[in-house]
Amino acid sequence: MQNNNNKIKFLVPLVSVLLGLLIGGIIMLVSDYDPFEAYVALFQGIIGGPYFIGETIRQMSPLILAGLAVAFAFRTGLFNIGVEGQLLVGWLASVYVGVFVDAPAIIHIPLAILAAGVAGALWGAIPGILKAKFKVHEVITTIMMNYIALYSTNEIIRQFMLAPGERTKTIKETASLSSPFLQKITDYSTLHYGIIVALIAAVIMWFILWRTTLGFELRAVGFNQHASQYAGINVSKNIVLSMAISGVFAGIAGSMEGLGTYQYMTINAAFTGVGFDGIAVALLGANSAIGVVLGAALFGGLKIGALNMQSIAGVPTELVGVVIALIIFFVACSYIVHWLMNRVNKGGKI
Amino acid sequence: MEYVIEMRNIRKEFPGIVANDDITLQVKKGEIHALLGENGAGKSTLMNVLFGLYEPEEGEIYVKGNKVVNNDPNIANSLGIGMVHQHFMLVDKFTVTENIILGKEPTKSGKVDLKSAAKEVQALSDQYGLRVDPYAKVEDISVGMQQRVEILKTLYRGAEILIFDEPTAVLTPQEIVELIQIMKKLVSEGKSIILITHKLKEIIEVCDRCTVIRRGKGIGTVDVKDSNPDSLAAMMVGREVNFTVAKGIADPKESVLTIKDLVVLDSRKVPAVNGLNLNIRAGEIVGIAGVDGNGQSELLEAITGLRKISEGSIHLRDSDITNKTPRNVTRTGLAHIPQDRHKHGLVLDFSVGENMVLQTYYEKPFSNNGILKFSPIFEKANKLITEYDVRTPDAHTPARALSGGNQQKAIIAREVDRDPDFLIAAQPTRGLDVGAIEFIHSKLIEQRDKGKAVLLVSFELDEIMNVSDKIAVMYEGRIVAEVDPKQTTEQELGLLMAGGKRGTADAE
Amino acid sequence: MSFMDILALIIPAAIVSAAPLIFTALGGVFSERSGVVNIGLEGLMLFGAFTGAVTIYYCEQLGLGSASPWISFAAAMVVGALLASIHALASITLKADQVISGVALNFLAAGLAIFLTKKIFHAGQTPVISERISKSDIPYLSDIPFIGKLFFSNAYATSYVAVLFAVIVWYVLYKTPFGLRLRSVGEHPMAADTMGIKVPKMRYIGVLLSGAFAGLGGAVYVASISGNFTHSTITGQGFMALAAMIFGKWHPLGALGAALFFGLAQAISISGSHIPFLEDIPKVFLLIAPYVLTILALAGLVGRADAPKALGTPYEKGKR
Amino acid sequence: GNSDDGKSSSGDNKDFKVAMVTDTGGVDDKSFNQSAWEGLTKYGKDNKLEEGKDFKYLQSTQQSDYKPNLNSLVRQKYNLVFGIGFLMGSDVETVAKQQPDAKLAIVDMVVKGDNVANITFSEHEGSFLVGLVAGLQTKSNKVGFVGGVNSELIKKFENGFKAGVKTANPNAEIMVQYAEDFNKAEKGQQIANTFYEQGADIIYHAAGGTGMGVFTEAKNRAKNGQKVWVIGVDRDQHEEGMPENVTLTSMVKRVDKAVYEVSEQTAKGKFPGGKVVEFGLKQDGVGIAPTTDNVSKDALAKVDEYKKKIIDGEVKVPKTDDEYKDFLANLK
Ligand SMILES: Nc1ncnc2c1ncn2[C@@H]1O[C@H](COP(=O)(O)OP(=O)(O)OP(=O)(O)O)[C@@H](O)[C@H]1O
Ligand SMILES: Nc1ncnc2c1ncn2[C@@H]1O[C@H](COP(=O)(O)OP(=O)(O)OP(=O)(O)O)[C@@H](O)[C@H]1O
Ligand SMILES: [Mg+2]
Numbered sequence A: 001m002q003n004n005n006n007k008i009k010f011l012v013p014l015v016s017v018l019l020g021l022l023i024g025g026i027i028m029l030v031s032d033y034d035p036f037e038a039y040v041a042l043f044q045g046i047i048g049g050p051y052f053i054g055e056t057i058r059q060m061s062p063l064i065l066a067g068l069a070v071a072f073a074f075r076t077g078l079f080n081i082g083v084e085g086q087l088l089v090g091w092l093a094s095v096y097v098g099v100f101v102d103a104p105a106i107i108h109i110p111l112a113i114l115a116a117g118v119a120g121a122l123w124g125a126i127p128g129i130l131k132a133k134f135k136v137h138e139v140i141t142t143i144m145m146n147y148i149a150l151y152s153t154n155e156i157i158r159q160f161m162l163a164p165g166e167r168t169k170t171i172k173e174t175a176s177l178s179s180p181f182l183q184k185i186t187d188y189s190t191l192h193y194g195i196i197v198a199l200i201a202a203v204i205m206w207f208i209l210w211r212t213t214l215g216f217e218l219r220a221v222g223f224n225q226h227a228s229q230y231a232g233i234n235v236s237k238n239i240v241l242s243m244a245i246s247g248v249f250a251g252i253a254g255s256m257e258g259l260g261t262y263q264y265m266t267i268n269a270a271f272t273g274v275g276f277d278g279i280a281v282a283l284l285g286a287n288s289a290i291g292v293v294l295g296a297a298l299f300g301g302l303k304i305g306a307l308n309m310q311s312i313a314g315v316p317t318e319l320v321g322v323v324i325a326l327i328i329f330f331v332a333c334s335y336i337v338h339w340l341m342n343r344v345n346k347g348g349k350i
Numbered sequence B: 001m002e003y004v005i006e007m008r009n010i011r012k013e014f015p016g017i018v019a020n021d022d023i024t025l026q027v028k029k030g031e032i033h034a035l036l037g038e039n040g041a042g043k044s045t046l047m048n049v050l051f052g053l054y055e056p057e058e059g060e061i062y063v064k065g066n067k068v069v070n071n072d073p074n075i076a077n078s079l080g081i082g083m084v085h086q087h088f089m090l091v092d093k094f095t096v097t098e099n100i101i102l103g104k105e106p107t108k109s110g111k112v113d114l115k116s117a118a119k120e121v122q123a124l125s126d127q128y129g130l131r132v133d134p135y136a137k138v139e140d141i142s143v144g145m146q147q148r149v150e151i152l153k154t155l156y157r158g159a160e161i162l163i164f165d166e167p168t169a170v171l172t173p174q175e176i177v178e179l180i181q182i183m184k185k186l187v188s189e190g191k192s193i194i195l196i197t198h199k200l201k202e203i204i205e206v207c208d209r210c211t212v213i214r215r216g217k218g219i220g221t222v223d224v225k226d227s228n229p230d231s232l233a234a235m236m237v238g239r240e241v242n243f244t245v246a247k248g249i250a251d252p253k254e255s256v257l258t259i260k261d262l263v264v265l266d267s268r269k270v271p272a273v274n275g276l277n278l279n280i281r282a283g284e285i286v287g288i289a290g291v292d293g294n295g296q297s298e299l300l301e302a303i304t305g306l307r308k309i310s311e312g313s314i315h316l317r318d319s320d321i322t323n324k325t326p327r328n329v330t331r332t333g334l335a336h337i338p339q340d341r342h343k344h345g346l347v348l349d350f351s352v353g354e355n356m357v358l359q360t361y362y363e364k365p366f367s368n369n370g371i372l373k374f375s376p377i378f379e380k381a382n383k384l385i386t387e388y389d390v391r392t393p394d395a396h397t398p399a400r401a402l403s404g405g406n407q408q409k410a411i412i413a414r415e416v417d418r419d420p421d422f423l424i425a426a427q428p429t430r431g432l433d434v435g436a437i438e439f440i441h442s443k444l445i446e447q448r449d450k451g452k453a454v455l456l457v458s459f460e461l462d463e464i465m466n467v468s469d470k471i472a473v474m475y476e477g478r479i480v481a482e483v484d485p486k487q488t489t490e491q492e493l494g495l496l497m498a499g500g501k502r503g504t505a506d507a508e
Numbered sequence C: 001m002s003f004m005d006i007l008a009l010i011i012p013a014a015i016v017s018a019a020p021l022i023f024t025a026l027g028g029v030f031s032e033r034s035g036v037v038n039i040g041l042e043g044l045m046l047f048g049a050f051t052g053a054v055t056i057y058y059c060e061q062l063g064l065g066s067a068s069p070w071i072s073f074a075a076a077m078v079v080g081a082l083l084a085s086i087h088a089l090a091s092i093t094l095k096a097d098q099v100i101s102g103v104a105l106n107f108l109a110a111g112l113a114i115f116l117t118k119k120i121f122h123a124g125q126t127p128v129i130s131e132r133i134s135k136s137d138i139p140y141l142s143d144i145p146f147i148g149k150l151f152f153s154n155a156y157a158t159s160y161v162a163v164l165f166a167v168i169v170w171y172v173l174y175k176t177p178f179g180l181r182l183r184s185v186g187e188h189p190m191a192a193d194t195m196g197i198k199v200p201k202m203r204y205i206g207v208l209l210s211g212a213f214a215g216l217g218g219a220v221y222v223a224s225i226s227g228n229f230t231h232s233t234i235t236g237q238g239f240m241a242l243a244a245m246i247f248g249k250w251h252p253l254g255a256l257g258a259a260l261f262f263g264l265a266q267a268i269s270i271s272g273s274h275i276p277f278l279e280d281i282p283k284v285f286l287l288i289a290p291y292v293l294t295i296l297a298l299a300g301l302v303g304r305a306d307a308p309k310a311l312g313t314p315y316e317k318g319k320r
Numbered sequence D: 001g002n003s004d005d006g007k008s009s010s011g012d013n014k015d016f017k018v019a020m021v022t023d024t025g026g027v028d029d030k031s032f033n034q035s036a037w038e039g040l041t042k043y044g045k046d047n048k049l050e051e052g053k054d055f056k057y058l059q060s061t062q063q064s065d066y067k068p069n070l071n072s073l074v075r076q077k078y079n080l081v082f083g084i085g086f087l088m089g090s091d092v093e094t095v096a097k098q099q100p101d102a103k104l105a106i107v108d109m110v111v112k113g114d115n116v117a118n119i120t121f122s123e124h125e126g127s128f129l130v131g132l133v134a135g136l137q138t139k140s141n142k143v144g145f146v147g148g149v150n151s152e153l154i155k156k157f158e159n160g161f162k163a164g165v166k167t168a169n170p171n172a173e174i175m176v177q178y179a180e181d182f183n184k185a186e187k188g189q190q191i192a193n194t195f196y197e198q199g200a201d202i203i204y205h206a207a208g209g210t211g212m213g214v215f216t217e218a219k220n221r222a223k224n225g226q227k228v229w230v231i232g233v234d235r236d237q238h239e240e241g242m243p244e245n246v247t248l249t250s251m252v253k254r255v256d257k258a259v260y261e262v263s264e265q266t267a268k269g270k271f272p273g274g275k276v277v278e279f280g281l282k283q284d285g286v287g288i289a290p291t292t293d294n295v296s297k298d299a300l301a302k303v304d305e306y307k308k309k310i311i312d313g314e315v316k317v318p319k320t321d322d323e324y325k326d327f328l329a330n331l332k
């Protein structure tokens, strides 16, 4: 049974991706694009050469962290649609430290990332507290907090940090995650050290959930609050904690943009969308740490590849959105596969 | 002779298990037919097949002599088969009437005609003496009434054959008496009944014939009048079972739990426990007898720290545990077998192993400054699983997949193993088969003999009378009498539980 | 500006911007009352907006004149339902995780709508429509002193339809056999099943209706507010509708109230800088006011909203 | 490809390849992206270049796409790559730094780098002209300005407009509000609603999709017989005003022209790297829309008069709030 489940764990996403691409190809055919040219370009754009690999990895970092944020909250039975907002405040905090603090890189970078984490934690804790104390549904509060974050960060930039080009000043070198070395070996992609931060975060998430008493409590609360309470677990505390930690991941995702990809923060006319992509990534990854990393690779890869697909084969990038959606659908429908496997299984056993 | 129901060679499989293996069941018109078997034997499954919820892999079903294919409750209903499920099938947020008419609603110009529906319900409930309040919300009514609603549902659909799956497991003695009346009335009206119960006394009392199944296989059908509890039990378990709990006389020592003038409000903010005094000593089992809803649950929640205490005090040995957090209380030396095993007792989606350390995961050796240590955890789990004979594939199986009986064993293993000074056992044997019950009772007594104080709360009078050394009768939030089980009778207890005064023993 | 003028400014504005939310939130009520989570409202609304814009445009070409928007509403409802059927298939028949399937729906709708727009119009947005729902005073009612000016003057017909629908949905859900069955399926599907109610069928209906209503919400947004469809026409309104539905405790009239509340808060924040006692407040505070107010309202008065019991759990016969 | 038989066109740009990166709007945003692409297309056609090969565009779906898109064009050896919109500024700057022998151009922004041509527009001058029209044609002496997101760029529109209004009509009242959003039509509509309720009869919007709401509100009122106007932005938005015909005029910004000219210069080997190429009234880079049906005679006269004055430098149009203050002071 066990190894069978593992088999399925890998089989389902694989089949899903293939089916998604297949249907995407059909859509291209009927809307007279050349699927083969398109997909060649797509994969070129994901792994075709150091530059593209660099871009794909770069794209992954914030997605991994956003995905971890969503997944972590899910584990405690909370739906954090607020990653977007937590990401924005984290982005701002990291840039603030990056611009206004003077310190050697060894201190400056961790400090900026920490700031992002703290900001995200606070932003996430608010819905947590509201849920724990007033039983307010976190889905509403997190949505509202997104808008509050968007408008507040813009205003703060405008008031205190404005530089030409509707953005903050660029952060100091000492706070930057970008690496001439990485850029050189990936001939001038925007790859930066953020990916390392993201991967560490993934390990931490896994560790907290599965190796610590805290994780034990969080999961228990996620499954059955009554039993947790009976077992002396402080449910309210864990709800707040879960949202706060989720917020830390989201905030650090923001620092990926602030210290890595952009090196500054722009006045955002709309949401970045990374927060919402995070939901998809988490769900693709079945809310597990490794899953999220793989999900981010798939998601980020496709999004980056789409640019090349547009550039070479002239297929609108939106089509990749469709393909991604289809893949998610098929992953979600893994029930069929499981069911089939069970049938097979049972035949074998009895 | 023709049967109203005939199930021939039914086979039903679930992933990994054969729940029903070539079972045959024949029910005569106008009889009450008992279905007996251990937890997980396959009773509910068989009945769900008959009711069209499950489709059998093999076998045939005949109703009134005609072969039927019913793979849908609709068909079952139309065939006059009705089922009162083990776990009630009621929508809490709906009113009694809405629940009864659901799916077969009388309408007036497209609108549900609740008025006439309520009338109809009232009529039915009068006809069979099934007291219900048609307009009450199900979430607000007693378990007993909920069950009466379930019965009315089947009657409203004109059921001729009624299936009761463990109806008495959740009832108080009074309610059980009523239910038995009702069942007798139903058969006298020409209806036929299949009754699942683990209580052999009831079978002897009301049933005409009894079919026994063990581990999914049919063992046979016997006439109840020429059989007795012991023979039935033996038939079910496959070995001799002795009921009268073997226990020596208790020698109580210093007092462990002391409750003074306790007042606790229920969720509607009215006092459910109202000036209660109770004292439990080491080495004795105090049984609380009382009709459901006289403050038992609130009392337990107050002791365990799950509910706020508004007045009075509780001491465990010499430490004050009034309004302490659950974690605090348990650490002071309390263990608690909760009455709702699925809601409080277990995290059903956790593995059996994780559930085994639900109370101790944060302590050494199971964790070390915040980091879980899995080898000790699963060592412990496996030890308990064998020691308490919890039937599970392994310690990694989710608790959900265990039968209620085994789930209960797991909880008891966890709680008793912590070796506390004071053990609370609430409805510890509800819904369990005699084998499991026997096991659990012996464990409780073992604790007593180890010099622990045990508080037993149960609606099963004979459980109270067999296991306790002292019976405290609870009525309207207070202990109205403390009696010696050896010097009292069910009648007397019943009277006290109903609030009646008593001549002999002294109230408080 | 007199207090009356302020009200006359804010209340109609509130009603206007609330309408699309009301429709979409009502859709959410149908789906979630039947036990199926619908995060896909955003996507459904978006695709409804797309359908609406396209239909109106072609109806205009066909010279259907002022009927065009109304035809587009019907079209949007049909298309919305069709799109929702994917969510239904996945989450009901294939027992998919309802949240995942809903999220996927959002990506699908967004991608497909823009892709098609580009295919059809070779442009990032649909042409601007000229046949739109336009504001007007309700005859007679608008003459009622005080109330008339606030509630029945320069508002869209669709706004009143929205309110009317909320009442109808309430009636259907709470007074008819269908409603009773739909809700029972969302509360305790197995119970419903034992009462001979087809759980999947009811849930399909719930989800398809949610698609139809969300689609309508999107189309109304186009026909009454944006006037065309672009990649940024629907950005977050669907999620606001989701919030409105929860805020309204999964109750049609609750959702109506919540949507109006949002609208009102929005209107105040926008007109705030012209309201005497608000004009000195820093702009940003007015900007975030609607969202802060909502949170406060929830924390303060409304409190716990309990979802349908079986919400989010796929139903399998005999699974406990 | 037919670029080889392009002898007719000046020989030196036979193998000249030029491309642009749009922001998230896309080449058909009915705004500056579209305008830029029109310019590029015209240049391509005029020089018999092959679309998708010798000249093309890449669309960005999110901010983080800008740099990859710019990069991929540069590495596809396009001789000149445009970044459309100030949001791309710093990305253009970095790519330019990383690829010293690439030629890039940025629109609406000035960045460092000798291999970057900076294209800016004097939106304030164009806005000044439509301001004059508004000032003269308002009946209620109240006009409004709706901005998208409050920013340096949009401020140029606002202040130019205000200056124009005041010049033509010193005692006109001007209401200003920013939606803080470029694509919330309902916000645009409510702001317009508020303005019109307050008695304004002309609103100038520089708010992209949010502006659609302004048109909606104006059309609603026009339908109910109220005479209100909208002034469009970036391109001739006459169509948006139909059928109720509420578009008074529009401030057009000829990104197409700029793109065309910079391409041509570069092809001719006169790449304005490191320079700022300003497209104002003088260069015909901004102005009022060709459709002038709704603009009164004397308004048009005023427009021409001031157009001349501005070109001759007699009038200096304010960009920022401070400059506007001074401007007002000098008016009196
Ligand atoms: N839904 C299900 N999925 C998987 N296995 C099941 C399911 N229902 C029952 N089983 C298996 O079938 C066996 C018989 O279950 P059943 O409910 O009939 O037992 P039972 O006789 O009703 O027990 P009890 O007396 O505790 O009610 C169980 O041991 C269980 O393992
Ligand atoms: N979803 C399920 N998956 C696996 N087994 C199940 C499931 N539901 C029920 N069962 C099995 O069905 C059998 C009977 O279930 P049931 O709940 O009737 O047990 P029980 O002992 O009667 O518990 P209860 O105290 O609830 O009556 C148990 O063995 C249980 O393991
Ligand atoms: Mg059973």
Ligand SMILES: [Mg+2]
Pocket (backbone or CB within 6 Å): B039, B086, B166, B404, B431, B432
């Ligand atoms: Mg049982």
